[in-house]
Amino acid sequence: MALIVKKFGGSSVGSTEKIMAVAKRVLDEKKPGDQIVMVVSAMGDTTDNLINLAQGIDKDPYRYMREMDMLLTTGEQVSIALLTMAFNKLGHKAISLTGSLAGMHTNSVHTKGKLTDIQPKRVHEELAKGNIVVVAGFQGCDDVGDPVTLGRGGSDTSAVALAGALKADSCEIFTDVDGVYSADPRIVKNARKMKEITYYEMLEMARLGAGVMQPRSVEMGKFFNIPIHVRSTFTTKPGTMIREDYTMEDENFVIRGVAHDAKVAKIAVLGVPNNPGIAHSIFSALANANIDVDMIVQSIRNIEKNVTDMVFTVASGDLPQAKKIVDKVADKLNAIAVLIEEDVAKVSIVGAGMLGNPGIAARMFGALSKAGINIDVISTSEISISCLIKDAQITEAVNAIHAEFFPEK
Amino acid sequence: MALIVKKFGGSSVGSTEKIMAVAKRVLDEKKPGDQIVMVVSAMGDTTDNLINLAQGIDKDPYRYMREMDMLLTTGEQVSIALLTMAFNKLGHKAISLTGSLAGMHTNSVHTKGKLTDIQPKRVHEELAKGNIVVVAGFQGCDDVGDPVTLGRGGSDTSAVALAGALKADSCEIFTDVDGVYSADPRIVKNARKMKEITYYEMLEMARLGAGVMQPRSVEMGKFFNIPIHVRSTFTTKPGTMIREDYTMEDENFVIRGVAHDAKVAKIAVLGVPNNPGIAHSIFSALANANIDVDMIVQSIRNIEKNVTDMVFTVASGDLPQAKKIVDKVADKLNAIAVLIEEDVAKVSIVGAGMLGNPGIAARMFGALSKAGINIDVISTSEISISCLIKDAQITEAVNAIHAEFFPEK
Numbered sequence: 174m175a176l177i178v179k180k181f182g183g184s185s186v187g188s189t190e191k192i193m194a195v196a197k198r199v200l201d202e203k204k205p206g207d208q209i210v211m212v213v214s215a216m217g218d219t220t221d222n223l224i225n226l227a228q229g230i231d232k233d234p235y236r237y238m239r240e241m242d243m244l245l246t247t248g249e250q251v252s253i254a255l256l257t258m259a260f261n262k263l264g265h266k267a268i269s270l271t272g273s274l275a276g277m278h279t280n281s282v283h284t285k286g287k288l289t290d291i292q293p294k295r296v297h298e299e300l301a302k303g304n305i306v307v308v309a310g311f312q313g314c315d316d317v318g319d320p321v322t323l324g325r326g327g328s329d330t331s332a333v334a335l336a337g338a339l340k341a342d343s344c345e346i347f348t349d350v351d352g353v354y355s356a357d358p359r360i361v362k363n364a365r366k367m368k369e370i371t372y373y374e375m376l377e378m379a380r381l382g383a384g385v386m387q388p389r390s391v392e393m394g395k396f397f398n399i400p401i402h403v404r405s406t407f408t409t410k411p412g413t414m415i416r417e418d419y420t421m422e423d424e425n426f427v428i429r430g431v432a433h434d435a436k437v438a439k440i441a442v443l444g445v446p447n448n449p450g451i452a453h454s455i456f457s458a459l460a461n462a463n464i465d466v467d468m469i470v471q472s473i474r475n476i477e478k479n480v481t482d483m484v485f486t487v488a489s490g491d492l493p494q495a496k497k498i499v500d501k502v503a504d505k506l507n508a509i510a511v512l513i514e515e516d517v518a519k520v521s522i523v524g525a526g527m528l529g530n531p532g533i534a535a536r537m538f539g540a541l542s543k544a545g546i547n548i549d550v551i552s553t554s555e556i557s558i559s560c561l562i563k564d565a566q567i568t569e570a571v572n573a574i575h576a577e578f579f580p581e582k
Numbered sequence: 583m584a585l586i587v588k589k590f591g592g593s594s595v596g597s598t599e600k601i602m603a604v605a606k607r608v609l610d611e612k613k614p615g616d617q618i619v620m621v622v623s624a625m626g627d628t629t630d631n632l633i634n635l636a637q638g639i640d641k642d643p644y645r646y647m648r649e650m651d652m653l654l655t656t657g658e659q660v661s662i663a664l665l666t667m668a669f670n671k672l673g674h675k676a677i678s679l680t681g682s683l684a685g686m687h688t689n690s691v692h693t694k695g696k697l698t699d700i701q702p703k704r705v706h707e708e709l710a711k712g713n714i715v716v717v718a719g720f721q722g723c724d725d726v727g728d729p730v731t732l733g734r735g736g737s738d739t740s741a742v743a744l745a746g747a748l749k750a751d752s753c754e755i756f757t758d759v760d761g762v763y764s765a766d767p768r769i770v771k772n773a774r775k776m777k778e779i780t781y782y783e784m785l786e787m788a789r790l791g792a793g794v795m796q797p798r799s800v801e802m803g804k805f806f807n808i809p810i811h812v813r814s815t816f817t818t819k820p821g822t823m824i825r826e827d828y829t830m831e832d833e834n835f836v837i838r839g840v841a842h843d844a845k846v847a848k849i850a851v852l853g854v855p856n857n858p859g860i861a862h863s864i865f866s867a868l869a870n871a872n873i874d875v876d877m878i879v880q881s882i883r884n885i886e887k888n889v890t891d892m893v894f895t896v897a898s899g900d901l902p903q904a905k906k907i908v909d910k911v912a913d914k915l916n917a918i919a920v921l922i923e924e925d926v927a928k929v930s931i932v933g934a935g936m937l938g939n940p941g942i943a944a945r946m947f948g949a950l951s952k953a954g955i956n957i958d959v960i961s962t963s964e965i966s967i968s969c970l971i972k973d974a975q976i977t978e979a980v981n982a983i984h985a986e987f988f989p990e991k
Contacts, residue, residue, distance in 0.1 A: 188638070189635065189638025189639050190638070192639065193639065223660070226598065226660070226664065227663075227664060227667060229597070229598025229599070229664075230598050230601065230602065230664055230667040230668050230671055231667055231670075231671045234667060236670075237666070237667045237670050239677070239678075240663045240664075240666045240667050240670070240678055241663070243659060243662065243663035243666070243678050243680075244659070244660060244663035244664065246659070247656035247659045247660055250652060250653070250655070250656045250659075251632070251635070251653060251656055253652065254636075254649045254650070254652040254653035255635065255636065255638075255639055255649075255653065257646070257649045257652070258636060258639045258640055258643060258646045258649050259639050261640075261645075261646050261649070262639055262640045268648070269648075269649055269652050271652075273727070274727055274728065295726070317704070318682070318683055319683065
């Protein structure tokens with residue numbers, strides 16, 4: 174007997190036919206005595222349709238953040254009601270609970286809420302009555318009971334956090350891919366599905382561009398130490414288990430995967446005085462605007478004049494705002510110029526095994542070099558190495574590095 | 583300074599354009615210092631669309647009543663969010679509250695909930711902050727916090743009950759007609775709009791077929807003694823005030839209005855033994871099936887054999903079920919036959935003034951007779967007289983009676 178939380182995203186519940194298929198599949202897989210908690214997103218295009226509707230009132234409806242949450246939380250409420258009916262129709266007791274009814278408490282930061290506390294008393298009660306409990310993902314309520322949505326990746330976060338609070342045996346995240354791969358299988362033909370990966374490695378993969386899981390829900394899994402099973406909506410094969418440590422020896426690769434991210438832009442601030450506080454003045458201005466900065470490199474331009482170049486990357490989406498901020502700071506610092514490069518991409522390798530394994534970096538650079546790919550910027554973390562290259566070469570780069578570390582058997 | 587509750591139905595908020603128009607109109611009419619509480623229904627076809635969606639899971643989704651409430655309550659949640667955005671967009675502070683957040687407590691009879699208690703603390707708080715408070719009609723929550731819908735006429739009931747709990751100065755019900763008329767203006771060209779009508783008379787009008795207001799919300803108004811102003815969504819003219827007593831002398835007609843109802847059917851149980859308990863055995867069986875019975879007449883068929891005929895009417899929609907029940911009882915009672923007539927209609931006059939005014943009935947029967955209309959069954963209450971006639975003659979009958987009591991000036 175196990176308590177399992179299963180999360181299905183919007184495309185898995187995009188129509189009543191798909192909802193019936195999800196219910197049937199869950200019942201087929203359910204072992205006698207298993208307790209099941211479903212966490213579901215809004216159906217397919219519902220959220221987009223609701224946003225369009227609000228744009229009939231105001232082109233920028235996100236100005237009214239509390240009301241957007243009031244509006245958007247209806248999306249999951251519709252899908253939990255329908256999925257619960259589907260379980261009933263198939264002969265199994267079930268009950269739907271909004272985020273609020275399931276005890277998902279949040280702060281009051283509307284449209285980007287954070288879970289602050291989970292009190293799943295009602296969920297336990299309904300499970301004890303023999304119900305499959307169908308909970309609205311992506312939402313909770315604040316101290317006064319107002320609905321709050323959790324922002325990007327919110328439904329995964331709901332599922333993992335609820336699994337943690339329920340002390341569930343596992344949390345299964347159903348997606349349109351069947352697990353976590355050693356590289357994006359759309360780019361690398363021989364990408365390998367991993368049976369297991371640690372929270373730490375998965376976080377690094379996600380941070381560096383692997384899109385399967387939002388870092389936030391992996392962090393939640395790490396916090397509660399809940400194994401997260403990433404698996405396919407369409408097949409019953411096992412997917413990838415994200416957990417604290419490996420349980421199997423044969424998966425013990427030095428490198429776990431190759432991640433890439435083409436949505437980056439490079440900013441170079443040239444010729445700034447090399448004084449204490451320069452980096453701080455640039456990066457604190459960006460941090461205040463909530464812009465994440467990555468791959469920071471400082472290099473000396475002219476020792477005699479004591480001026481330096483500051484190079485870093487930001488997400489492409491943040492570039493327009495970042496540029497404005499950096500231009501202003503550069504002006505104050507009497508920098509020579511601010512250069513922008515948008516045709517760049519980041520390719521990274523991730524693996525806890527590279528710690529104390531100095532040959533790894535050399536093998537990565539060698540693979541790129543052999544493929545004729547120039548490296549612009551390099552940065553490293555404890556368990557990753559990233560290279561900035563031209564974005565036109567990203568497919569070649571990922572394949573070259575993958576072939577180096579995951580040779581065909 | 584007044585506290586006013588304004589209720590707008592689904593057709594008034596059927597699109598974002600209409601929602602903007604409602605917000606603009608309310609702001610135009612608002613006097614400085616007025617406190618406004620809006621109660622709104624789901625947008626136009628939303629409820630029907632949600633029911634259609636549920637029918638994709640099960641042809642009879644009302645089997646899952648709790649889940650239907652979970653589903654349908656999203657309809658008003660969408661409209662309150664959009665209307666609140668509209669007020670914001672037009673520059674006025676506003677906030678939306680679900681039935682639950684507004685403190686509308688119900689019993690747990692899903693899809694047909696009854697309001698049990700209203701605790702509008704949050705509504706008062708938000709009004710005190712200068713907000714227009716936009717509340718979801720038709721819904722509340724039960725003791726465990728589950729959403730419950732109020733059934734037919736629920737939004738009017740929400741509005742009047744909330745007005746009562748808030749001790750509002752009045753409750754305005756905006757509809758597609760501009761008030762309560764002395765007869766249905768679609769049928770009687772010279773029907774007069776009433777400035778005032780008492781709760782009691784309005785209840786009788788509603789019971790006898792006048793469709794403007796559901797009896798339930800009028801009862802709620804009577805209970806809280808809240809004046810209900812029935813007025814048009816499309817004009818700013820005053821409509822009809824429903825209240826405890828008249829404030830004006832010139833409206834003191836003996837008869838307040840002519841109501842009619844073509845959706846009735848007659849059932850006659852012929853030749854049943856005239857013993858104590860016969861009426862009870864028929865009508866208790868119907869009451870157990872929640873079927874309302876009207877216009878009961880018992881007449882003697884044969885004094886020597888001591889057998890009698892029992893005639894009564896039911897709503898057309900209840901006829902199939904009522905027929906089954908009556909056939910069964912008639913069998914047991916050894917009745918001669920059960921006859922059904924579906925081509926009947928009921929025409930009624932309503933007015934507190936007819937009490938102790940015996941000439942009124944004679945005038946009504948005379949008007950029908952002059953028009954060549956035969957009366958099948960007559961029944962009376964303290965403030966109404968109803969006649970059952972052939973439904974083909976209903977327009978003629980309503981006009982003849984109206985002309986008798988409301989002659990053209």
